[in-house]
Amino acid sequence: MYSDFREFYMKQCLDLALYGQGIVSPNPLVGCIIVKDNKIISTGFHGENGFFHAERVALMKPGNYEGATLFVNLQPCSHFGNTPPCTDIIIEKKISKVIYGIEDPNIDSVIYSDNELKKNRIIIEKNILRKECILLNRFFFINHKKNRPYIFGKWGQTIDGKIADYKFKSKFITNNQSRQHSHNLRFSADGILVGINTVLNDNPMLNIRLKKSKNLKRIVIDPDLSIKTDCNLVKTAKKISTIIFSKAFQCEKELFLKDNGVIIRKLEDFSIKNILRVLYIEFNVKILMLEGGGKTLGKFLKKKLLDEIFVYIAPIISGDKNSVSCSDRQEYVDIDNFTQFKFLGHKIIEDDILLNYIGESVNCLLE
Numbered sequence: 035m036y037s038d039f040r041e042f043y044m045k046q047c048l049d050l051a052l053y054g055q056g057i058v059s060p061n062p063l064v065g066c067i068i069v070k071d072n073k074i075i076s077t078g079f080h081g082e083n084g085f086f087h088a089e090r091v092a093l094m095k096p097g098n099y100e101g102a103t104l105f106v107n108l109q110p111c112s113h114f115g116n117t118p119p120c121t122d123i124i125i126e127k128k129i130s131k132v133i134y135g136i137e138d139p140n141i142d143s144v145i146y147s148d149n150e151l152k153k154n155r156i157i158i159e160k161n162i163l164r165k166e167c168i169l170l171n172r173f174f175f176i177n178h179k180k181n182r183p184y185i186f187g188k189w190g191q192t193i194d195g196k197i198a199d200y201k202f203k204s205k206f207i208t209n210n211q212s213r214q215h216s217h218n219l220r221f222s223a224d225g226i227l228v229g230i231n232t233v234l235n236d237n238p239m240l241n242i243r244l245k246k247s248k249n250l251k252r253i254v255i256d257p258d259l260s261i262k263t264d265c266n267l268v269k270t271a272k273k274i275s276t277i278i279f280s281k282a283f284q285c286e287k288e289l290f291l292k293d294n295g296v297i298i299r300k301l302e303d304f305s306i307k308n309i310l311r312v313l314y315i316e317f318n319v320k321i322l323m324l325e326g327g328g329k330t331l332g333k334f335l336k337k338k339l340l341d342e343i344f345v346y347i348a349p350i351i352s353g354d355k356n357s358v359s360c361s362d363r364q365e366y367v368d369i370d371n372f373t374q375f376k377f378l379g380h381k382i383i384e385d386d387i388l389l390n391y392i393g394e395s396v397n398c399l400l401e
């Protein structure tokens with residue numbers, strides 16, 4: 035429960051903002067509530083009305099906003115982007131107080147926005163439910179801070195951390211409900227990335243199987259271009275964006291793949307850093323979901339690039355040390371260099387458990 039009325043209304047902004055999840059990236063999730071005489075007189079969220087920001091959506095609804103207090107989880111913008119500055123409409127509608135959760139990650143915007151409001155004698159309060167506000171938009175803050183996609187890993191494993199047997203026999207480890215649940219994670223991302231072995235062994239679709247849909251980009255790291263030309267990804271590449279990162283030259287195969295809608299992005303610099311740069315800048319992937327397998331997850335883990343993880347644990351044990359681990363790093367890792375995560379939440383899904391952790395990169399934002 036929130037004892038403070040500001041926290042109470044801010045929590046409602048956060049709940050409203052969530053309606054934009056999976057829709058508004060690369061923009062942040064923002065919700066807005068306008069209160070006058072202790073009553074909510076308007077609400078809005080980014081994504082509700084096309085591309086308008088939450089404050090503008092709320093203030094465009096008919097009503098008398100003079101003297102009202104506007105609550106919003108992110109500092110109102112003061113610049114022209116696809117839409118005019120939110121500070122303009124806040125001033126025009128004679129709002130008397132703005133209470134926001136967290137400052138914009140762009141420092142120039144922070145000062146300018148506050149100054150605009152103060153110049154017009156609008157009272158400002160900030161840092162209400164600050165941690166919750168950062169957590170909601172952790173992808174947006176990481177994008178700005180690191181200039182790369184927000185990366186979250188997801189896998190299903192046995193109790194002893196195995197994601198496949200050592201012969202790569204393809205079989206689901208987790209239950210139906212867990213797999214259904216993970217489609218919501220796919221929906222929240224802009225792109226979903228796997229290593230080539232996962233494509234060769236599992237022949238996945240990597241699509242979203244929910245009532246709502248979006249054009250999620252499917253991305254494969256395939257250094258030798260060994261993808262099979264009749265696999266599900268290739269067969270559906272004309273309908274769902276499919277990008278392959280490769281460094282091999284196989285003219286005929288490349289032509290076939292391209293004719294079938296696959297985008298082949300050749301890279302000389304095949305480092306993860308460069309792959310992420312290309313995804314972020316060329317393909318506009320701001321939120322990247324990493325679905326394995328073990329080698330690929332291991333490479334990202336080694337570079338400390340997992341901002342968050344979702345681990346579905348099934349009530350089974352492999353018991354075979356040669357089964358594929360969730361992170362298959364083929365090297366000695368000193369106990370002092372194990373990667374630390376911070377617990378964020380859990381969910382019981384029938385007899386599976388979903389564990390959710392944030393990495394150091396996100397934890398740092400909260401301090």
Ligand SMILES: NC(=O)c1ccc[n+]([C@@H]2O[C@H](COP(=O)([O-])OP(=O)(O)OC[C@H]3O[C@@H](n4cnc5c(N)ncnc54)[C@H](OP(=O)(O)O)[C@@H]3O)[C@@H](O)[C@H]2O)c1
Pocket residue numbers: 188189190191196197198202203204205207228229230231232233235236255256257304305306325326327328329330331333358362
């Ligand atoms: N339970 C689950 O949630 C889950 C999810 C996904 C997959 N899986 C299972 O995992 C198994 C496959 O795992 P895996 O570890 O063998 O393979 P993988 O991670 O799917 O693919 C590894 C391949 O991708 C290449 N690769 C990945 N990132 C690279 C990078 N940054 N630079 C260069 N090459 C890169 C690897 O190169 P190198 O040759 O350099 O290593 C290797 O060729 C499958 O059988 C599948 O069933 C399970």
